[in-house]
Amino acid sequence: MSRRGVFVVFEGGDGVGKSTQVERLCTTLETAGRAVVRTFEPGDSVLGARIRQLVLDPETGDLAPRAEALLYAADKAQHLHAVVRPALRRGAVVVCDRYVDSMLAYQGAGRVLAEAEVEQVARWATEDLRPDLTVLLDVDPRHAVHTKVAKDRLEAAGETFHERARASFLALAAREPATYLVLDARRTIDDLAAAIAARVSTLLTDDGTAPGLSEVSGRLTP
Numbered sequence: 001m002s003r004r005g006v007f008v009v010f011e012g013g014d015g016v017g018k019s020t021q022v023e024r025l026c027t028t029l030e031t032a033g034r035a036v037v038r039t040f041e042p043g044d045s046v047l048g049a050r051i052r053q054l055v056l057d058p059e060t061g062d063l064a065p066r067a068e069a070l071l072y073a074a075d076k077a078q079h080l081h082a083v084v085r086p087a088l089r090r091g092a093v094v095v096c097d098r099y100v101d102s103m104l105a106y107q108g109a110g111r112v113l114a115e116a117e118v119e120q121v122a123r124w125a126t127e128d129l130r131p132d133l134t135v136l137l138d139v140d141p142r143h144a145v146h147t148k149v150a151k152d153r154l155e156a157a158g159e160t161f162h163e164r165a166r167a168s169f170l171a172l173a174a175r176e177p178a179t180y181l182v183l184d185a186r187r188t189i190d191d192l193a194a195a196i197a198a199r200v201s202t203l204l205t206d207d208g209t210a211p212g213l214s215e216v217s218g219r220l221t222p
Contacts, residue, residue, distance in 0.1 A: 043075065065107065137183055
């Protein structure tokens with residue numbers, strides 16, 4: 001697919017601050033006059049919302065790992081069809097909270113399925129559409145900040161599950177370091193936002209420069 005936009009994905013475990021940094025980046029880009037589409041997985045489509053309810057609701061009960069992986073793959077296929085690809089064709093910057101790496105980390109490593117098989121399913125579902133940049137916010141699961149009282153199925157999966165998922169996220173980043181920005185999620189919100197804005201700005205010009213970036217505010221100017 002010929003595309004003109006930029007695809008930025010945020011990954012990491014639960015409670016690492018992805019939502020905060022997604023919001024900060026989108027605000028920065030919009031202030032700079034960029035067309036931005038903020039989205040997330042699973043659930044940011046009509047079909048995806050139903051799938052999200054199934055896979056995260058504790059009342060779903062004992063969902064077979066393979067069934068869970070296939071549901072996530074279906075969500076991705078519909079999400080790209082309905083949201084991501086149209087936005088990229090319009091030239092927007094698409095900022096997505098979770099994508100393929102989350103499926104590999106949680107349904108692959110976390111559920112102890114063969115990662116190669118899960119990756120094959122994920123790549124097929126997404127037609128191998130890869131992000132221009134993946135921002136990985138990393139922290140030991142024991143140090144993540146959990147604010148919700150009621151946990152969903154993945155959040156309640158246990159410490160070992162989340163440790164395996166974290167190791168998988170880091171391994172994926174190490175495999176293709178040129179397209180990843182790995183940051184210690186314990187850094188201050190402003191520090192993280194500035195680092196992310198600086199890296200994303202290099203994707204928005206032909207010569208790889210970062211025009212208008214303020215190291216203090218982490219904001220871009222048109």
